[in-house]
Amino acid sequence: MTVLEVKNLKVYFFSERGTVKAVDDITFDLQRGEILGLAGESGCGKSTTAYALLNILPEPGRIVDGSVVLDGEDLTQKSPIELQKIRWEEISMIFQNPRSVLNPVLRVGDQIVETIMLHEDTTPNEAWKLMEELLEVVGIDPAFAINYPHEFTAGMTQRIMIALALVANPKILIADEPTAALDITVAVQLLQLLKNLQEYLRLSIILITNDLATIAEACDRVAIMYAGQIVELADVKTIFKDQLHPYTEGLIRSIPSLLGSEELVFIPGSPPDLLTPPSGCRFHPRCPIATTLCYKTQPKYREIKKRHFIACHHADQLWRKNVWK
Ligand SMILES: Nc1ncnc2c1ncn2[C@@H]1O[C@H](COP(=O)(O)OP(=O)(O)OP(=O)(O)O)[C@@H](O)[C@H]1O
Ligand SMILES: [Mg+2]
Structure with a gap:
């Protein structure tokens, strides 16, 4: 059962330097009682996505398009007062820096x-x-x-x-990097707690992290974000074993502990400045299989197999398997 449906969401920061397209047309759903991971490098728009779901964006951030539907109602159309109620009773959030929330x-x-x-x-x-x-x-x-x-x-x-x-007994919990400041054993225990809550309270959880080991440990499905967009979304097993996006593959193969005998991969370059994202596919300047099409045209985010979503022009070409040789 779908509890939250995010469609074509765009969030821009209208800063003095220009318009930062922090979240640019993302679509995903959250199912009852699942843990959905939101993963990607620093600055790819994970926290901004979370803030947008609750409409608590810092200035100068605005939702410029799209919808966030909870129980048939679009949260982007709610007043701040209505949202305040929803914020505890329907969707609750734990933030990246917990100590700032508590009064010392x-x-x-x-x-x-x-x-x-x-x-x-x-x-x-x-x-x-x-x-x-x-x-x-x-x-x-x-x-x-x-x-x-x-x-x-x-x-x-x-x-x-x-x-x-x-x-207030929410249906959805958004956890932004909940284990980032923790030692590994404490982090594993905290993930276990989230899994218990998922199971016993049938809580739906959005777990934000830039750590793929955390995803592997705790999530049912995962959305991989790159430069403000979701490039691939599937169940965790598919993402780790049968991923189709070169970026997903590069991310996974850049982490020694997640590898078998495969060679370690280093993705060249760095994520783009979201003031001036690259043309076409935003990943094309770093992608080993990019073609003219990738440079010119933005790939459509589509369902390539059942519940497996991807935005890559070359996703259905078998020759592109194992692109980071
Ligand atoms: N208040 C702001 N004003 C202008 N730009 C912002 C603001 N907050 C975030 N951004 C920009 O939005 C983009 C996404 O930032 P966001 O914090 O959502 O990334 P993130 O994936 O959560 O990163 P991290 O892993 O470091 O927490 C970045 O390019 C960032 O510079
Ligand atoms: Mg963040």
Whole structure:
């Protein structure tokens, strides 16, 4: 069952330097109870996509086209007040920098209780009980509720952020780089928590990361972004084993731990400045199989096999397999 449908979404930053096409025509859906990864190099538009879903874009960002449909309603058409309600009760988000969200001089339990009381019609006692339950759900002993933010490790802080995000029982959780600041073992535990929430609460999760190991560990499907666009989207197994986009293949083969005996690949160049993205396919200047067509015409994002979407002119040509020799 589809819970969220994003269609032809465009988000531009109208900065003094010019128009930054940070998200330029992306389409994807989110299914009930799945973890969808959003992956790609720094600056490719992952966070901007997340902010756009909730219409909380920083200035000078604007949604210039497209729709974000939740339960038959287009969120891009909602007022800020309507969105505020949706933001906790339907879609909740945890941010890249969790410590900036918590107030350092208030006890963590009190902060969660305060948030609960803003959103739910409860007495302080009921809210305190609910807060303790939420802490248990995210694997924190409720006895820690009386502690202050600085007394928690980075991993525990992320768990508190997840508890906070769950106060109004949302259907969708967006997690922006939730494991970026964590040690590997703590990161793996946090991903396990997300998977448990997915399973037991039937939560749909959008997991943003530039780490493919995180994708492999936690996601059901993944959208690979490049320079403001989705270049490939499929289930995780297909992305790792039968990917069709040269960029996806390059990304996967650039990570030693994900490789078998294959040779390590280095993608030349760097992602483009989104003020002046390349013509045609945005990846063409770095692509080993680019042709004149790629330079001239933007490839259409299309469903090449069932539930496997791609934007590459050469995706259905068998000779292009293993392009990074
Ligand atoms: N407030 C802003 N004003 C102008 N441009 C912005 C602003 N915020 C983001 N951008 C631009 O939008 C593009 C996408 O940025 P975004 O933060 O969404 O990338 P990201 O994929 O989340 O990167 P990271 O992995 O580093 O978090 C970048 O080119 C960035 O420079
Ligand atoms: Mg980001």
